[in-house]
Amino acid sequence: MLWQKGRRSDNVQDAGESGGGGPSFGGRGLGLGGIIILAILGLVFFKDPTALLGQGDPGTAQAPQTQQAPHQAASNDPQVDFVRAILGETEVTWREIFAASGQQYEEPVLRLFRRGVNTACGSASSAVGPFYCPGDHKIYLDLDFFQEMQTRFHESGDFARAYVIAHEVGHHVQNLIGVFRKVDEERRRGASLQGxxxxxxRQELQADCFAGVWANQSQERKQWLQSGDIESAINAATAIGDDALQRQTRGSVVPDSFTHGSSAQRVSWFRRGLDTGDVGQCDTFSGSI
Structure with missing residues (x-):
């Protein structure tokens, strides 16, 4: 992937290193309903959302924690430069899509951190992987996660890493267009979150489809994909399907506990966005998936 051709975003910040330890969530941080936030923080990848609850009572509000004010991330680090290039191109894509509907796109901030970070959704350690917090409209990423992609999933391609970022941006788009709110309303009416x-x-698969839409439109602009790039992203999507992860960690597959979709589903919806470049094709909430 010729990612150096990407427009650099000014919205990448460095939150530094927090000594806060493991994650802790209180009622104050879970504005859209605790279980929805946990599902998102459980991530695109392989983290068990229930593990994020720690030992605290999720119904008990906690005092906000202090942290150093973030500053713009240094651009002389190749990994940071990569993140800025990918985020910058997501900004271009979603600005154009929103403008076509007469709307203005609000660009998210991507905050880099090490070890742990405090957010409007609570505090989290790097163990949760990249995540989006709808409470502050920010994406959080510990760059060490890219090394984990290589060691655990044997996937280190640039486009696979770009897919990770684009997926989290997809959650931001969902937040802007009201998907988070509608999902919470349906949950309150008794609809099942897991399974x-x-x-x-459905929410995760739509974010996959949105990532594919971005890939399609950025490729039209930049012609930056190379041989093997699409396969790299598809391999990543396959490796992080719920069935693949459960088989790896448990030795068996339990569909009733799915939170992100099977490998086949994740690949299918990513490909749908990639092949069409049309957000209208990303309705994962109607019909079968």
Whole structure:
């Protein structure tokens, strides 16, 4: 992937290193309903959302924690430069899509951190991987996660890493267009969050489709994909399907506990966005998935 051709974003910040330790969530941080936030923080990848609850009572509000004010990330680090290039191109894509509907796109901030970070959704350690917090409209990423992609999933391609960022931006788009709110409303009416056809899976698959839309439109602008790039992203999507992860960690597959979708579903919806470049094709909430 010729990512150096990308427009650099000014919205990448460095939150530094927090000594806060493991994650802790209180009622104050879970504005859209605790279980939805946990599903998102459980991530695109392989983290068990329930593990984020720690030992605290999720219904008990906690005092906000202090942290150093973030500053713009140094651009002389190749990994940071990569993140800025990918985020910059997501900004171009979604600005154009929103403008076509007469709307203005609000660009998210991507905050780099090490070890742990405090957010409007609570505090989290790097163990949760990249995540989006709808409470502050920010994406959080510990760059060490890219090394984990290589060691655990044997996937280190640039486009696979770009897919990770684009997926989290997809959650930001969902937040802007009201998907988070609608999912929470459906949950409150009794709709199932988990399961092979649950709300969490549908929400994650839509973010995959949005990532594919971005890939399609950025490729039209930049012609920056190279041989093997698409396969790299598809391999990543395959490796992080709920069935693949459960088989790896448990030795068996339990569809009722799915939160992100099977490997086949994740690849299918990413490909749908990639092949069409049309957000109208990303309605994962109607019909079967």
């Amino acid at each position: 092979a056809s649950g709300l969490s899976v």
